[in-house]
Amino acid sequence: MLIRHARAADVLPSEITPHSTFLKRREFLRAAAATGAIAGLGPFMLSNPAVAGAKLPNIQKSKWTADSLGKDDKLTPFDDVKSYNNFYEFGTGKGDPAKNAHTLKPKPWTVVVDGAVERPGRYDFDDLIKGHALEERVYRFRCVEAWSMVIPWVGIPLASIIKRLGPTSGAKYVAFETLVDTEQMPGQKFSVLQWPYREGLRMDEAMNPLTLMATGVYGEEMPNQNGAPIRLVTPWKYGFKSIKSIVRISFTEKQPPTSWNMSASREYGFYSNVNPLVRHPRWSQAKERRLGGPTNIFGFSPKRPTLMFNGYEEEVAGLYKDMDLARYF
Amino acid sequence: MTNNDKIRWIAKPAVWVLCLMPLVWLGWLVINQDLSANPAEFMNRYLGEWALRILWVALAVTPLKILTGWKQAVRFRRLLGLFAFFYVTLHVSSYVVVDQYFDWLEIWNDIIKRVYITVGMVALVILVLLAGTSWGAMVKRLGGKNWTRLHKGVYIAGVCAAIHFFMMRKGFQIEPLVYAGILAALFGTRLGPVLQKRKARKSAA
Numbered sequence A: 001m002l003i004r005h006a007r008a009a010d011v012l013p014s015e016i017t018p019h020s021t022f023l024k025r026r027e028f029l030r031a032a033a034a035t036g037a038i039a040g041l042g043p044f045m046l047s048n049p050a051v052a053g054a055k056l057p058n059i060q061k062s063k064w065t066a067d068s069l070g071k072d073d074k075l076t077p078f079d080d081v082k083s084y085n086n087f088y089e090f091g092t093g094k095g096d097p098a099k100n101a102h103t104l105k106p107k108p109w110t111v112v113v114d115g116a117v118e119r120p121g122r123y124d125f126d127d128l129i130k131g132h133a134l135e136e137r138v139y140r141f142r143c144v145e146a147w148s149m150v151i152p153w154v155g156i157p158l159a160s161i162i163k164r165l166g167p168t169s170g171a172k173y174v175a176f177e178t179l180v181d182t183e184q185m186p187g188q189k190f191s192v193l194q195w196p197y198r199e200g201l202r203m204d205e206a207m208n209p210l211t212l213m214a215t216g217v218y219g220e221e222m223p224n225q226n227g228a229p230i231r232l233v234t235p236w237k238y239g240f241k242s243i244k245s246i247v248r249i250s251f252t253e254k255q256p257p258t259s260w261n262m263s264a265s266r267e268y269g270f271y272s273n274v275n276p277l278v279r280h281p282r283w284s285q286a287k288e289r290r291l292g293g294p295t296n297i298f299g300f301s302p303k304r305p306t307l308m309f310n311g312y313e314e315e316v317a318g319l320y321k322d323m324d325l326a327r328y329f
Numbered sequence B: 001m002t003n004n005d006k007i008r009w010i011a012k013p014a015v016w017v018l019c020l021m022p023l024v025w026l027g028w029l030v031i032n033q034d035l036s037a038n039p040a041e042f043m044n045r046y047l048g049e050w051a052l053r054i055l056w057v058a059l060a061v062t063p064l065k066i067l068t069g070w071k072q073a074v075r076f077r078r079l080l081g082l083f084a085f086f087y088v089t090l091h092v093s094s095y096v097v098v099d100q101y102f103d104w105l106e107i108w109n110d111i112i113k114r115v116y117i118t119v120g121m122v123a124l125v126i127l128v129l130l131a132g133t134s135w136g137a138m139v140k141r142l143g144g145k146n147w148t149r150l151h152k153g154v155y156i157a158g159v160c161a162a163i164h165f166f167m168m169r170k171g172f173q174i175e176p177l178v179y180a181g182i183l184a185a186l187f188g189t190r191l192g193p194v195l196q197k198r199k200a201r202k203s204a205a
Helices: A019-023 A025-039 A042-047 A078-083 A096-103 A125-129 A158-165 A203-207 A259-263 A313-320 B003-031 B039-059 B061-068 B071-099 B104-113 B115-132 B136-142 B144-151 B153-168 B174-204
Strands: A059-061 A110-115 A121-124 A134-142 A147-157 A173-178 A198-202 A212-217 A231-233 A246-252 A287-290
Touching: A078 A147, A110 A125, A121 A125, A134 A212, A134 A231, A147 A158, A158 A203, A158 A212, A173 A203, A198 A203, A198 A259, A203 A313, B003 B039, B003 B071, B039 B061, B039 B071, B039 B153, B039 B174, B061 B071, B061 B174, B071 B115, B104 B115, B115 B144, B115 B153, B136 B144, B144 B153, B153 B174
Parallel strands: A059 A134, A110 A246, A147 A287
Antiparallel strands: A110 A121, A134 A147, A147 A212, A173 A198, A173 A246, A212 A231
16 A cells, blocks of 8 residues: 655645546636636736636645545536536526626625624634635535535635634524625525525534635635635535625524525425435435536436435534434434 | 418428427537536436427417417427427436436335426326327327317416426526416417307307
8 A cells, every 4th residue: 555645845636637627728718718808808807706716825735635535536627616506696507606606706805703702893804714724625515406526625614713703602503694785696686595695503513623614616716606705615414504605604592594494494404414314305315416527428427325424424423413313404 | 382381391391490409409518518517407407498498389379379360370289299298208208317217216206205296297197198199090089079178288287397397496486487477378368269259158048
């Protein structure tokens, strides 16, 4: 067995352009040029977040690397991660966020912190993440629609940020809200959901080492359509729990309302832990389709069995050991 | 060229070409591997949306006849109905083959547990019956009255398809409501002649 010691100068796996992305480089450039031409602003083309993000400096490796995952969990091509999104604030089609999210202005950005916390206030994005090292976390991502990806996020453990903010004894839950602004997010003109998008975690879920506040992906600043500038990632829960473009973090005593639960409580529970044994009214959750993997000539990949807690059973099963997972779904 | 010839040799072939274009476009997307990151889902939704649109066009033939008085319009009804059925078949096939990979137990579970699929299957069964009785000899075999009654089932199929579409989308989405609204309008135009016939019968009685 070859024991590989990573050195500081080593290229991060996330820096290696996936072969399929490399093959599509001409399309990528064409799309970038077209976007630039449409924007009509040549010098701004490179900084258009929807096309190309700035590289994030000083990214540290965590124990969640691409290598730590099995051979069945290959990285999903960056192109797919950026072009297949559920972000209804920009339209309900999978390709809508990539097309429409250029109106989002991730800088400057303010996050309001309130509730049962010692240091509430309006935090500039830079103040919120100041002093925290950026880590790369390669996580499986499982949508409730039964598709999944493997994504190399870059961010800060939520636990570190929470510790700095100082929740008081009354803080049993952490609630999050997304931006509401129909100019920046034209999809909000339609009441597909009740805006703002809301999500929440129990305090121990928020403090779990897995829970990440992601500010980037694939070594770059977060693309708008992936929830710029800062979003949550809870890899053991269905993807809609990973709320995007966060503008508010509240520490609450009672379980906070969450958007999909408000829309259809029979389908989307507060916990929404990935669980192949809990039947969903819309889809069986026993299997999932991994996107970006090897396919046949039509582009289809076979479905694979879904893992309990999306394969993170070791890290999170303890949070729910006394809980009836079928009742509290 | 008689009007009959024009319909037979120009208009109907044109409808054939138009109705096949969505499939040709899909083939183009397959060749260019431009089916989004989730080709299975993309194909299924694409085929379903076109089945819906062509079914709506088939349901618009009678309203067209009512509003313009162009009686020959009904000659396109069967062609359009069968094309809608064709896309429905492809849509359901993509679900059975690609999504479920012939897992009949899972498919049965879906039909009985997921209401939007139950509703979709009702629409499918109706359209199968209509497609299976769509040619002239069947009219003779069933008798004109029975055949007409059976083929009024397309209204139920349309309503089921609209419900299937609305329930399939997550959250509260406008697009399915637009389709439902158009369907309601198409049904509405049929009310005129139906009410007139009733009035005529009443005054004759």
